[in-house]
Amino acid sequence: MLVEYDFGAIEESKYAKIELFRDDSLVIELTEWFFNETGSETITEQMPTICGMSDDFRVRIFTLEGDTGYSAAFSIDGYYLCEFIEAPTGSFLMGSDSTEWAHQADESPAHTVTFTSSFEIMSVEVCQRIWENVMGANPSTFSGDSLPIEFVNWFECREFIDSLNIIDPYYNYRLPTEAEWEYACRAGTGTWFYWGDDNSTGTVSLYGWYNPNSAASTQNIGSLEPNTWGLYDMSGNVYEWCQDVSHDDYSGAPTDGSAWTSGGNQGYRIQRGGSWSSQAQFLRSANRTSLSETQRSMSCGFRLIREPK
Ligand SMILES: [Ca+2]
Numbered sequence: 001m002l003v004e005y006d007f008g009a010i011e012e013s014k015y016a017k018i019e020l021f022r023d024d025s026l027v028i029e030l031t032e033w034f035f036n037e038t039g040s041e042t043i044t045e046q047m048p049t050i051c052g053m054s055d056d057f058r059v060r061i062f063t064l065e066g067d068t069g070y071s072a073a074f075s076i077d078g079y080y081l082c083e084f085i086e087a088p089t090g091s092f093l094m095g096s097d098s099t100e101w102a103h104q105a106d107e108s109p110a111h112t113v114t115f116t117s118s119f120e121i122m123s124v125e126v127c128q129r130i131w132e133n134v135m136g137a138n139p140s141t142f143s144g145d146s147l148p149i150e151f152v153n154w155f156e157c158r159e160f161i162d163s164l165n166i167i168d169p170y171y172n173y174r175l176p177t178e179a180e181w182e183y184a185c186r187a188g189t190g191t192w193f194y195w196g197d198d199n200s201t202g203t204v205s206l207y208g209w210y211n212p213n214s215a216a217s218t219q220n221i222g223s224l225e226p227n228t229w230g231l232y233d234m235s236g237n238v239y240e241w242c243q244d245v246s247h248d249d250y251s252g253a254p255t256d257g258s259a260w261t262s263g264g265n266q267g268y269r270i271q272r273g274g275s276w277s278s279q280a281q282f283l284r285s286a287n288r289t290s291l292s293e294t295q296r297s298m299s300c301g302f303r304l305i306r307e308p309k
């Protein structure tokens with residue numbers, strides 16, 4: 001779906017919050033970071049597939065200059081820019097044991113992690129359009145507005161986030177902790193994948209871009225089935241940087257969902273979820289890998305956590 005709307009009423013604003021209503025009910029809240037043009041323009045954004053296609057949609061826009069009210073007519077023929085999903089408080093079993101298919105030693109010991117606060121995680125990977133508008137350049141190996149950003153090292157992700165935190169007056173952003181990432185990926189499941197214990201190509205291909213179905217490239221974010229919390233591409237498309245330093249296994253890992261940055265293999269950061277080039281075993285919810293924090297990979301991008309300022 002593409003959403004087209006006229007921002008002629010917005011001047012000199014670098015930020016707009018957009019609410020999309022369907023039949024007078026708020027169905028989605030979007031955050032737009034890069035309005036600095038004057039005059040009218042048509043913006044084509046990706047909209048969540050949950051928006052549907054044929055109902056009565058209206059967009060309400062809030063900017064630093066105030067509420068602009070409902071927009072004029074617009075059309076929907078696409079999908080979203082960015083949406084954040086609230087992960088509720090709760091506990092889950094992080095990691096896997098040796099009975100799991102393709103289990104690796106660094107997934108042990110499985111351990112209970114408890115979140116006493118909810119958090120908000122981006123429903124998709126950061127796409128190139130967002131990165132380019134914040135950073136003014138696009139280092140990706142593959143090219144496309146709706147493709148995930150990749151070929152950015154861990155420090156470059158931090159630079160992007162620092163810039164975003166200056167632009168956005170309402171939220172601070174950061175990388176997920178590894179525990180937050182796996183909790184959100186599993187979305188209440190304890191199976192190999194968030195769709196169950198099914199590693200058949202037909203089933204995996206419904207949820208994740210990986211070696212058998214990706215045509216050796218990243219694919220548009222959010223274009224396959226999400227998990228039950230509404231998160232897309234937690235398996236496949238690009239690996240996703242987390243805050244945590246790599247460790248050989250979970251011995252001594254925190255159990256409160258915080259980032260594990262002491263000890264371990266300093267200089268190496270966790271990546272999660274497998275990628276377009278991976279085989280199915282690496283798309284498992286428990287799978288972990290790491291990369292030097294100064295290294296770039298055409299298989300690795302990231303998504304964001306946000307917290308109110
Ligand atoms: Ca991914």
Ligand SMILES: [Ca+2]
Pocket residue numbers: 104106287288289
């Ligand atoms: Ca692994």
